[in-house]
Amino acid sequence: MKVLVLGSGVVGVTSAWYLAKAGHAVTVVDRQEDVALETSYANAGQISPGYSAPWAAPGIPLKAVKWLMQDLSPFSINAKELDAETMAWMTQMLANCTEKSYHKNKARMMRLAEYSRDCFKGIRSELDLHYDGRQKGTLQLFRTNKQIEASKKDISVLKECGVDYQELDRDGCIKYEPALGHVPEKFVGGLRLPGDETGDCYKFTNGLADECKKLGVEFVMNTEIQDLKMSKGQIERVVTNKGNYTADAYLVALGSYSKAMLKQVGLDIPVYPIKGYSLTLPIKDAERAPQSTVMDETFKVAVTRFDDRIRVGGTAEIASYNTELLEKRRANVEFVVKDLFNGGGDVETAEFWTGLRPMTPDGTPILGETKIDNLFLNTGHGTLGWTMSLGSAKYVADVISSTQPEIESEGLSIARYN
Secondary structure: OEEEEEOOOHHHHHHHHHHHHOOOEEEEEOOOOOOOOOOOOOOOOEEOHHHOOOOOOOOHHHHHHHHHOOOOOOEEEOHHHOOHHHHHHHHHHHHOOOHHHHHHHHHHHHHHHHHHHHHHHHHHHHOOOOOOOEOOOEEEEEOOHHHHHHHHHHHHHHHHHOOOOEEEEHHHHHHHOHHHHHOHHHOOEEEEEOOOEEOOHHHHHHHHHHHHHHOOOEEEOOOOEEEEEEEOOEEEEEEEOOEEEOOOEEEEOOHHHHHHHHHOOOOOOOOEEEEEEEEEEEEOOHHHOOOOEEEEOOOOEEEEEOOOEEEEEEEEEEOOOOOOOOHHHHHHHHHHHHHHHOOOEOHHHOEEEEEEEEEOOOOOOEEEEOOOOOEEEEEOEHHHHHHHHHHHHHHHHHHHOOOOOOOOOOOOOHHHHO
C-alpha cells in the first residue's frame, strides 16, 4: 500500500519507519529543507513516560493565576494573540481540570508513553543510532517542603501505574546529580524516575530518517502542503506547490498545523500551539553540569545533559502561532541553569530557540482512524512528542495496516471528542 505522511518531525519520521517496516511504500512530504527543523529541533531532551500527565489537572487554574504574577513565570499569555479559537481551547482545557478527567486522561497518556518506552528499547537494540542518548532517569527537584508534600499525590498515581520511583532527600539528589553538591542550599529533596531517558531529538530523528531511506522511504522536502482534496468520501490527492501527490492512505503528522489542514476536509481537532523556549549551551565544566535531566519544580524548567551540551527547556506561552523569540522569556530558562549549574555551560554562546507544541485540551494525542476511511492522524502530543513518538507511530502504523495494535485503543482517536 502507498502511504503519504504529511510532516517530517519526530512523529512523522517515526511513523514512516514503522510503516516502511510493515511493508508499505512510504513518502514523507514537508515544507522544510530537512527533517526535524520545527518543534523537534530543540526540545527539552526528555523521554519521560513517568511524567506523562495532562496539564489539565485539579488546581491548575489557580496555579496559572499565581504563575502569571510570578517574576520568572513558567506560564504566560500574549494578550495580543487571544482570539476565539484560543478562548475555545482554553475553555475545553479548563473543563478537564477535574479529578475524574485528570485520572482518565493520565491513564491514557501513561499507557501510550510506557508502550513508547518499550519501542525505544526495541529500536536501540535494532539500530545503531547516535543521539546523545542516556538512560539515567529524571530528577524532579523540590525547592520547598511544600512541594515534597504536594508530590505525594503524584506518587500515588505512579504507584497505580506501576512506575518505578525514588523519593530522595538532599543527599540522595546529590548522589545522582553530583553537580548539585555545589548548591545544596537551593533545594530540599527530589523525586527520581529511574526509567526515564534523555537525548537529542533532532539527532535521533535525522538518524532514523537515514534508516528510513534504506527501507525505500522517499522524503520530499521544500514542499508546501496546500490542500487536501476529496472525492467520493475519501482523500483523492494532496495539493502542494510542486504538484499533486496521491496514495492509498494519508497520515497527517503536522503538529500544531494539523488543525488548519484538517479543517479543509471537515475535521475540527482541538489542537492548539503552546509556545515553548529552550537554550542549548556548550559545556564548559563537566563537573558542574547535570548527568541526566533535572526538572526544577518551582520554575517548570528542565535542564538536560547531552554529550557536550546542556539543553534547558521550559515556559508555556499562549500566543497562537506567533514564533517570535522574546528575550523576556529567555530569563526564565536562563535563571534556572545559572542557579543550579552555574559554570557548567557557556550561557553567553547559547542558542536560543522557540517551538510550538501541539497540545490537546485533555493531554492525550489524537491517533489513528477518522471518519474519512483513508485519512489517519498522529498529532497533538503537546510537550511529550518525543516521549510518545515511537509508541504513537507503531500504534498508527498498525491501525493503517489493519493489524491489531499492541495496546488498548480506548480514548486515543478523534472519536473521543464526538
